[in-house]
Amino acid sequence: MDITNESEALYKILDKDSIPSYLADIPAVVEVLGSTSDLSIQEIGDGNLNYVYRVSNAQDKTRSVIVKQAVPFLRLAGESWPLARDRMRYEIRAFSAYSDLVPSFVPDIYFADEDMSTVIMQCLDNHIILRVGMIEGIRYPKVAEHTGLFMAETLFKTSAWFMPSLERRKLLDRFTMNADLCKLTEDFIFTFPYLVHESNYSNPATDEWVKENIHQDHEYKRNVLHFKELFVSKTEALLHGDLHSGSMMVNQDESYVIDTEFAFFGPISFDVGKVFSNYLLSCTSHFERPGGAEYQQWILEQLPVIWNTFETRFLELWKQSNDSTLYVSGFLPEEELESLRSEHMIQILRDAAGFAACSMARRTIGIAGVADIRGIEDVATRSTLEIFNLKLSKRLMEQRNELSTIDDLLVLVNDFYSTHNT
Amino acid sequence: MDITNESEALYKILDKDSIPSYLADIPAVVEVLGSTSDLSIQEIGDGNLNYVYRVSNAQDKTRSVIVKQAVPFLRLAGESWPLARDRMRYEIRAFSAYSDLVPSFVPDIYFADEDMSTVIMQCLDNHIILRVGMIEGIRYPKVAEHTGLFMAETLFKTSAWFMPSLERRKLLDRFTMNADLCKLTEDFIFTFPYLVHESNYSNPATDEWVKENIHQDHEYKRNVLHFKELFVSKTEALLHGDLHSGSMMVNQDESYVIDTEFAFFGPISFDVGKVFSNYLLSCTSHFERPGGAEYQQWILEQLPVIWNTFETRFLELWKQSNDSTLYVSGFLPEEELESLRSEHMIQILRDAAGFAACSMARRTIGIAGVADIRGIEDVATRSTLEIFNLKLSKRLMEQRNELSTIDDLLVLVNDFYSTHNT
Structure with missing residues (x-):
């Protein structure tokens, strides 16, 4: 992977006209495409931040390849x-x-x-965005397992339970200044949705x-503020930072994680909670889709597989x-470690439920909704589901510290879904 | 303050012979000294890491000035x-x-x-190291208040309750790579003292x-491991990182904090706990000093003043x-904020007790003892006090979560001191 230095003078926004000559100068890309003399270029990005093009050899x-470019403003706004x-x-x-840690998932x-x-990467032609698949009610037999593995x-x-001290600090240092995107999360997940704010979505x-x-x-x-504080000041591991169903490309066999620009060191439970919340948002949306009940059941079955x-x-x-920043061999006997680890996992689960609650609220009230819900045209129906999701958010937040196992979470969620009057 | 870039070729270890010519080239220092042609130079450092010289104009x-230089090894070892x-x-x-935050205390x-x-700084001729003064049983009427103010x-x-998001990350970024000194703390405070380790002190x-x-x-x-994890992964505020009675220069009116090389973003309670532990270590040492009982009382009276x-x-x-990384005006009503703040202060107090417990143990068992105790010549007497300090460390660790006020801490400590048979 070649990385050149940033320089304002060298930057220009790419478009369909300028992409061919840009790619022609990059041997690794020419090799993938065969030739750049006759390219077919489509803008495919549905993201909130960037421009994404699919570029193929028109003859073959x-x-x-995928060409992804960041522009110097929030595309969504x-x-x-x-x-x-x-x-x-x-x-x-x-x-x-x-690429080092989980090469098969990126x-x-x-x-x-x-x-x-700009980043130019593998075109995942046989895959679709998981969110799109879930809106269509498609079952992906592997994605839950893959997501669990990717996170683990x-x-x-x-984390400091694995990395040596100096290596960990060096890695941490590479992400500390991802300040703008951390600020987006601070504002759009943990602040604006809970206040009257001009950026918020509106449905009377x-x-x-x-x-x-x-x-x-x-x-x-x-509680939201508590989770904001965790997000800001718990540097536990390198997070994806935006791990939802829109950041995964999947098919029946494979799962890829994309859109890693929010990466930074934060609490492990944040990534887990975002995954949970996006499954739940999709689940709620299927009250309003044909065959929804069976698909809802499938969605809820994925949560324990992921966890x-x-x-x-x-x-x-x-x-x-056995030897890491935090631990040296022999410091504690195995039974103490067992119990310490199991307490940690329970804390991750509880905090994931809290972060899921924040994520569900922001996806409902905040500027960046999810297509699963925002795509529902009838505003009254949509509002019913929105309020349902907000109630679930509140329930998760309120009862999170009663959870000790994923089954406890499922009981809470199933119990909640059973209250919905279709 | 001028800072030039580091370069290996330009580094050499200073000594009494080379200091005059080095200082002669620094106008700001020549101005303070008047002249560098006839200097009186004393090595005064009793630190574990660096060389410290007092340099004065022999004619006046x-x-x-103080000249402090880091050498490329752990001086203590x-x-x-x-x-x-x-x-x-x-x-x-x-x-x-x-210098920006607390100019009168540095x-x-x-x-x-x-x-x-190298850093060249104000010579505090009318001040002594607080630890030295406390060994001599001197009362400093202002130091507790100054220490409390410095920390606040x-x-x-x-912290993220004060700084805006971007500014906070920029400051954090300036300290992330203080990796070697963080590693020293990880090893010497949170690991080695609790294991058989060659670096540990020994007294049969x-x-x-x-x-x-x-x-x-x-x-x-x-519990020690829990606090190690907090130390490693809670980036709450810029800590001094080594705030004990050996890092303060005091007299009856003034207090200065020195030796800031351990500074990094960590949990607030770490600085508070180190201060507590060094008062307690001194307090214990006064079982064996003339007039000790009255001075012990004075020491214990300082803890609530500090807190x-x-x-x-x-x-x-x-x-x-009202506006910071974590908080925007109006997010919560004042009574909720009051209760949130008071919960935070209780947590800082409890965690400070836990960090104090770690600090007392390491100062007793680990390589870097305190002169208050290690200076006691009779090994049996010293051992009695060492074991007393370790028992207090264990008591603090065990009962820390029962503390809600500084008075609770004092009751614990006074109760414990009353168990000592002189």
Whole structure:
């Protein structure tokens, strides 16, 4: 992976016209495409931040790459919301770490260009965004297991229970200044959705409910603030930072994680909680889709697969790790370690439920909704589901510290879903 | 403050012969000294890491400076224990932050030289190291209040409850790579003292007790590990990182904090706990000094002054801080904030007791003892006090979560001291 230095003068925003000549100068990309003389270029990004193109050889469409470029503003909000494009630097750094840790779960990176804030990577033509698949009610038999493995490998192996002290600090140092994207999370997940704020989404019936039941629920908001503090000051492991169903490309056999620009050192439970919340948001949306009940059942069955795979692998790695920043061989007897590890896993589960609660609220009230729900055209129906999700968010937040196992979480969730009157 | 870039070629270890010509080239220092043609130079460092010289104009001894230089090994352990001298960079950065935050509590810095790993600062001729004064049984009427203020100002104002997000990350970024000194703390405070380790101190009667009551106390060691994890992964505020009575220069009116090379972002309670532990270690030592009982009483009276000053100022600053990384105006009503703040202060107190427990153990068993105790010549007497301190460490660790106020801590401590048979 080549990384050149950033320089403002060398940056220009790519478009369909300028992409061919840009790619022609990159041997690794020319090799994948065969030739750059006749390219077919499609803008495919549905993201909130960046531009994404699929570029293929028009003579041989099986030869293709993805070109992703950061622009110096928040695409979702428009050019009036500046956002330093050096976020691409952190996306590249995270991909680089993941290529070592979980090569089978991230696309190949052919070229990374910090000057142009561009990354060129493997085109996943046989895969679709998991969120899109879930909206269509498609079952993916492997994705839950893959997600659990991805989290266990990346989160445990970048934690102080695995890494030696100096190596850990060096890795941490590579992400500390991903400041703009951390600030987006601070604002859009932990602050704005719970206040009257111009950036928030609006749906009259939902707004009414929110005014009464979110803005005025001080206990809930105090918990949100607690999780904001964890997010800001717990440097536990290298997080993906935006691990939801829109950041995964899947098919029946394979799962890839993309969009790593939010990567930074934070609490492990944040990644886990985001995954949970996006399954739950999708689950709720299926009250309104044909065949929804069966698909809802499938979704809820995935949660224990995700968690159990994550926990099993995380503990397996932990048991093998005898010398790290935190631990030296022989410091404690095995039975004490067992109990310490199991307390840690319970804490991750509880905090994941709290982060899931924040994530569900922000995806409902905040600027960046999920297509699962926002795509429902009838505003009254949509509002019913929005309020349902907010109630579930509140329930998760309130009861999180009663959870000790993933089964406890499932009981809570199933119990909650059974209250919905279809 | 001038900071030049580090370069290996430009570094040489200073000694009495080379200091005059080195200083002659630094206008800011020549100005303080008047002239460098006839200097009186004394090595005064009793530290574990660096060389410290007092340099004065032999014709006018009131004109003087302190020259402090880092050497590329752990002075305490000898040249065989390498330690990157770039720690001086972090000492300089911390002094720079403290000059803004608490100018009256840190010496003036005349010159800082990263190439030479040297800092040249105000000579505090009318002050002595607090530890030395406390060994002599001297009362300092202001130091407790000053220590509380120093901690409140530096810890609150570098926390996410005060700093805006980007500024906070930039400051954090300046200390992330103080890796060697963080590793020293990880090893020497949180690991080696609780194991058989070649670096540990030895005193036969104490060793015997430690084998039974520290090495085998798994609950205690598990708590130590908990605090190690907090130290490693809670980036709450810019800590001094080594705030004990050997890092303060005092007299009846003034108090200065020195030796800032351990500075990094960590848990607030770590600085508070180190202060507590060093008062307690001194207190114990006065069982064996003339007039000790009255001085012990004075020492214990300082703990609530330190804490109450710290807490009052910390909360005062917090109440004034309406917009920060964590908080935006109006997010919660004042009564919720009051209760949140008071929960935070209780947690800081409890964690400070836990960190104090670790610090007392390491100062007793580990390589870096305190002169208060290690200076007692009779080994049997010394061992009695060592075991007493270790028992207090265990009591603090075990009962820390029962503490809600500084009075609770005092009851615990007074109760414990009353068990000593003189």
